[in-house]
Amino acid sequence: MICAPEDLTYSRGALRANGRVINVVYRRVLTSELLAKGDVSRPLVRAYLDGAVTVVNSFRAKLLHKKMSLALLSDDRYAALYTTPQRAAIAKHIPWTRKVREGHTTYGGKVVDLGDFVIGNRERLVLKPNDEYGGKGVVLGWTIDQHEWEQSFLTALESSYVVQERVPVPRYPFPVVLGRMHFLDLSIDHDPYIFWGRVSGTLARISSSALLNVTAGAGSVVPTYVIAGGPRGARERSAARNDA
Numbered sequence: 157m158i159c160a161p162e163d164l165t166y167s168r169g170a171l172r173a174n175g176r177v178i179n180v181v182y183r184r185v186l187t188s189e190l191l192a193k194g195d196v197s198r199p200l201v202r203a204y205l206d207g208a209v210t211v212v213n214s215f216r217a218k219l220l221h222k223k224m225s226l227a228l229l230s231d232d233r234y235a236a237l238y239t240t241p242q243r244a245a246i247a248k249h250i251p252w253t254r255k256v257r258e259g260h261t262t263y264g265g266k267v268v269d270l271g272d273f274v275i276g277n278r279e280r281l282v283l284k285p286n287d288e289y290g291g292k293g294v295v296l297g298w299t300i301d302q303h304e305w306e307q308s309f310l311t312a313l314e315s316s317y318v319v320q321e322r323v324p325v326p327r328y329p330f331p332v333v334l335g336r337m338h339f340l341d342l343s344i345d346h347d348p349y350i351f352w353g354r355v356s357g358t359l360a361r362i363s364s365s366a367l368l369n370v371t372a373g374a375g376s377v378v379p380t381y382v383i384a385g386g387p388r389g390a391r392e393r394s395a396a397r398n399d400a
Contacts, residue, residue, distance in 0.1 A: 161190060166199035171209045180210045187218045188287065223318045224286045226253040232262045252321040256283065256312040271309070274319050278305040286316040291367050298322065299366055330362055330378075343368055346380070 159173040171178045181200065190197045203209040219225060228234055229246050230253040238246065254261050254270060261270045274281060278297035285293035295308045312319070329339040342362040349357040361368055363375035 161185060161193075161196045161200060164199040164203075166203045166208070169206065169208050171199060171203035178209060180212065182212050186289065187215055187221070221289070222286050223253070223284045223320075224255060224316070226250055226320070227255045227318050230254070251323050253318050256309070256317040256319050258313070270319075271313075274309050275306055278302060280322045282320045282322060283308055283312050284318050284320060285312075286318060293317075294367060296322075296366050325366075325368060340364065 157173055157176065157178075163173045164178070165172050171181075190200070200209070200211070201215075204211050204215060229238075229250050235243060252263065256274070257270065259270055260267055261273075262268070263273060278300075281297045283293075283295040283297070288294075295305070295312075297305050300308070325343045325345060327341045327343050330342045330344075332338050332340045332342075342364055343366070344360065344362045345368050347359040347361070348355045349359070358380050360378050360380045361375050362378055365375065368375055
């Protein structure tokens with residue numbers, strides 16, 4: 157059943173939509189937009205808090221939606237919160253990320269003034285609002301001039317922003333039909349779905365823009381195909397033949 161939050165009611169321990177009891181909600185509305193309308197959100201929120209309904213994604217996912225979560229992982233000020241293996245994993249997989257603020261921080265093991273560092277390294281930095289989506293408010297330093305970058309930094313200081321180090325994005329040729337079929341070099345990123353510590357699928361996005369975001373208008377979601385066997389399968393078949 158597809159319905160709007162306005163269609164929901166909650167009474168006697170049951171969430172209902174148009175009279176039908178709802179057990180699982182696949183939530184598409186953003187948490188911030190839902191909670192901004194208290195009267196509309198109340199039935200769903202009450203049912204969720206009472207454990208009367210399973211919400212996917214749960215409201216707890218909001219924490220990971222915020223870009224500041226990456227600053228909590230990356231900033232050396234919080235290194236003591238993590239074990240040695242965790243710090244190694246963070247260093248390998250999380251780009252350098254800091255909350256935009258006045259003061260000092262570290263980069264490459266050295267203490268730097270954060271403002272001076274951001275202003276002086278436009279070509280390799282990105283500014284991102286802490287709680288937005290769809291690429292809104294994201295500023296890619298290498299796509300604008302120095303004056304615009306400095307103004308963007310001043311704006312970020314007055315709000316809740318993070319600054320991140322640029323991560324190289326691979327580009328591959330993809331078939332695109334524009335009257336006839338062409339092959340265009342497009343940026344791509346894979347976003348794995350992980351359940352209980354295991355990868356169970358992936359979202360693949362491609363874009364002609366430096367901003368890899370479908371909502372921003374220049375990107376698309378494309379299917380991902382796992383070629384039967386692959387390198388691992390080939391090794392297993394070879395081992396099986398050797399055992400035989």
